[in-house]
Amino acid sequence: xxxxxxxxxxxxxxxxxxxxxxxxxxxxxxxxxxxxxxxxxxxxxxxxxxxxxxxxxxxxxxxxxxxxxxxxxxxxxxxxxxxxxxxxxxxxxxxxxxxxxxxxxxxxxxxxxxxxxxxxxxxxxxxxxxxxxxxxxxxxxxxxxxxxxxxxxxxxxxxxxxxxxxxxxxxxxxxxxxxxxxxxxxxxxxxxxxxxxxxxxxxxxxxxxxxxxxxxxxxxxxxxxxxxxxxxxxxxxxxxxxxxxxxxxxxxxxxxxxxxxxxxxxxxxxxxxxxxxxxxxxxxxxxxxxxxxxxxxxxxxxxxxxxxxxxxxxxxxxxxxxxxxxxxxxxxxxxxxxxxxxxxxxxxxxxxxxxxxxxxxxxxxxxxxxxxxxxxxxxxxxxxxxxxxxxxxxxxxxxxxxxxxxxxxxxxxxxxxxxxxxxxxxxxxxxxxxxxxxxxxxxxxxxxxxxxxxxxxxxxxxxxxxxxxxxxxxxxxxxxxxxxxxxxxxxxxxxxxxxxxxxxxxxxxxxxxxxxxxxxxxxxxxxxxxxxxxxxxxxxxxxxxxxxxx
Amino acid sequence: xxxxxxxxxxxxxxxxxxxxxxxxxxxxxxxxxxxxxxxxxxxxxxxxxxxxxxxxxxxxxxxxxxxxxxxxxxxxxxxxxxxxxxxxxxxxxxxxxxxxxxxxxxxxxxxxxxxxxxxxxxxxxxxxxx
Numbered sequence: 001x002x003x004x005x006x007x008x009x010x011x012x013x014x015x016x017x018x019x020x021x022x023x024x025x026x027x028x029x030x031x032x033x034x035x036x037x038x039x040x041x042x043x044x045x046x047x048x049x050x051x052x053x054x055x056x057x058x059x060x061x062x063x064x065x066x067x068x069x070x071x072x073x074x075x076x077x078x079x080x081x082x083x084x085x086x087x088x089x090x091x092x093x094x095x096x097x098x099x100x101x102x103x104x105x106x107x108x109x110x111x112x113x114x115x116x117x118x119x120x121x122x123x124x125x126x127x128x129x130x131x132x133x134x135x136x137x138x139x140x141x142x143x144x145x146x147x148x149x150x151x152x153x154x155x156x157x158x159x160x161x162x163x164x165x166x167x168x169x170x171x172x173x174x175x176x177x178x179x180x181x182x183x184x185x186x187x188x189x190x191x192x193x194x195x196x197x198x199x200x201x202x203x204x205x206x207x208x209x210x211x212x213x214x215x216x217x218x219x220x221x222x223x224x225x226x227x228x229x230x231x232x233x234x235x236x237x238x239x240x241x242x243x244x245x246x247x248x249x250x251x252x253x254x255x256x257x258x259x260x261x262x263x264x265x266x267x268x269x270x271x272x273x274x275x276x277x278x279x280x281x282x283x284x285x286x287x288x289x290x291x292x293x294x295x296x297x298x299x300x301x302x303x304x305x306x307x308x309x310x311x312x313x314x315x316x317x318x319x320x321x322x323x324x325x326x327x328x329x330x331x332x333x334x335x336x337x338x339x340x341x342x343x344x345x346x347x348x349x350x351x352x353x354x355x356x357x358x359x360x361x362x363x364x365x366x367x368x369x370x371x372x373x374x375x376x377x378x379x380x381x382x383x384x385x386x387x388x389x390x391x392x393x394x395x396x397x398x399x400x401x402x403x404x405x406x407x408x409x410x411x412x413x414x415x416x417x418x419x420x421x422x423x424x425x426x427x428x429x430x431x432x433x434x435x436x437x438x439x440x441x442x443x444x445x446x447x448x449x450x451x452x453x454x455x456x457x458x459x460x461x462x463x464x465x466x467x468x469x470x471x472x473x474x475x476x477x478x479x480x481x482x483x484x485x486x487x488x489x490x491x492x493x494x495x496x497x498x499x500x501x502x503x504x505x506x507x508x509x510x511x512x513x514x515x516x517x518x519x520x521x522x523x524x525x526x527x528x529x530x531x532x533x534x535x536x537x538x539x540x541x542x543x544x545x546x547x548x549x550x
Numbered sequence: 551x552x553x554x555x556x557x558x559x560x561x562x563x564x565x566x567x568x569x570x571x572x573x574x575x576x577x578x579x580x581x582x583x584x585x586x587x588x589x590x591x592x593x594x595x596x597x598x599x600x601x602x603x604x605x606x607x608x609x610x611x612x613x614x615x616x617x618x619x620x621x622x623x624x625x626x627x628x629x630x631x632x633x634x635x636x637x638x639x640x641x642x643x644x645x646x647x648x649x650x651x652x653x654x655x656x657x658x659x660x661x662x663x664x665x666x667x668x669x670x671x672x673x674x675x676x677x678x679x680x
Contacts (some may be wrong), residue, residue, distance in 0.1 A: 070569045072561075072565065072566060072569055096569070096584070098569075099568070099569040099570075099572035099573060100569065100584055101569055101572075101573050101588070102572075103572035104568075104571060104572040104576070104578040105578065105580050106577075109580070112580060115583070116583075119583070119585075134623070139679050152596060178650060207570075265598070307554060332658060377551075380588065408622065417619050418619065419619070419620075419622075420618050420655075421562055421614065421618060421619070421620035428621075451591075490623065490627075492621045492622035492623055492624070493621070512649070516621065517588055518588055518589040518591060518592065518621035518624055519587070519588050519589055519591065520589060520591035520592065520621060520623065520624055520627060521591030522592065522593050523593065523594040523627070532592070534587075534588075535587060535588055535592055537594065537596060537597070540585065540587070541596070541597065541600050542603055543585050544556065544585070544597065544600045544601050545600075545604060546636050547554050547583050547601070547604055547606065548554050548604060548605055548606075549604075
């Protein structure tokens, strides 16, 4: 028996003017399988939805087509109507006769509208139900890192009731943040003691991740601590591994920021300057200090903030003369413009130069030579201390971690930060998130935003202990699968695994939890074994077949 | 023979762009038929060839910008498939049929309309030349 298809036309409250709905209705009624055609002007309002629901029930409709606005707006609402009428929400197709037909063209477009409806009906005829199922997830979270963002994230995750493990490679927490106390304002030591007193947080120091497998809700992580390997299950993994810095000076080999003596100790990093500022018994207070930033990296929010903070601190503590060499001062962070003004009012001099200054160091003094673009003249400044420009780089373990977790990195080696569709904190694999410096250069305000977003996302995913997913929407047919591994290689979300069905056969299995329904595997499978319900080859071809058909 | 242009639109970028083009009342060729796909990477060679079998004059595959694909590699795979299909068409002597792959963002309706109009113009010119 032919599948009964119900078509609901809607003129969007009179918003569609150039389609003759009565003529369209007549033509649509003649399409094979269409048992009823309804005309409405307010299908997405309560009235329209009630009418639609009763019609589906009365006429025993098996597939529903709505011809109205773009599916971007109301698709989920109509699917809910289907569910309420006792029909599977996936047995639904939309024809976009508003944005891509009526509004896109002038003059009468009834013919095109009918063709679009035919395409939707052809697709609807082949749709199959997709059941929903509930899967339980592990409610524990692993936070990798032991710095400001990792500690803060662990505290917040524990506050929302999720058990958290902090995994730190150093022997103590906050090893890298001690020198940056001045920058972060709040002291990390009170946060560390809060972590240690929290029953919900387990701290693993001097520990490293050695292997991971599984997917969101069910990651199995192997951790090596004190020569022993332990294995534990987590629902989500948060990476907050931070960054490291390197002085951006033309020297060979490249100087690390931690290096103590650089040409007699008068070219230093921001971190070293912070330590000097904290030292109450400094041998000789620098009288003139030069700063540099924004020459080798355009994205200089963090160095700008550090420079302004430290320049002000040095001015207050030592009363030194301070000159800042930069290309541009970027003040788009929270409170940065205020800091910049305060620095200028205190007498910090900002010098704009297009090219990086030339540095010469001798006899314990540093000479900075630059062309000031505003004066148009060459300047030479002799100073006691130069705080050099720093490059922000990913930490050493980033590469290893990314290959363990099978996630991509950007051109600089940081975790992805560029993909607008994934949002800054999410990776391409569900259940793995990034915070702060490990995904690129960031200032404090952005790190705090990251932490909040990650806590909300993780809480939303894991707090109930269950996730509702589409069951077998994308499925590899075990009869057709020849285990060629192509889909496993191409899946961007790491959702496909090989499972053994009997002693001599292995087939690909797509995890309902990890799958993001892109269909790349379905397109690439050489055996055409993967079925992506809603976008199967037959359903797409059926739409094409309606095009231009008489 | 029908003269439709079939556009496979990724639901994360090109489909919203096409919607926006309609909202802005941009002048779009009427023979354009949009098929919504979850990712440009879902579009297979068979879909493109089927469109030509049904008499389409051109096929457009539209996906996210380079490096900003919702599914990471979908747009690059689509580009390769579009190239491959064009090669197949050339081999069987249907070299007046074109398959274009274009990257665009959801807020670029003008780029969408420009691409569609450019193809319409190209088809017209090649018909006149014959």
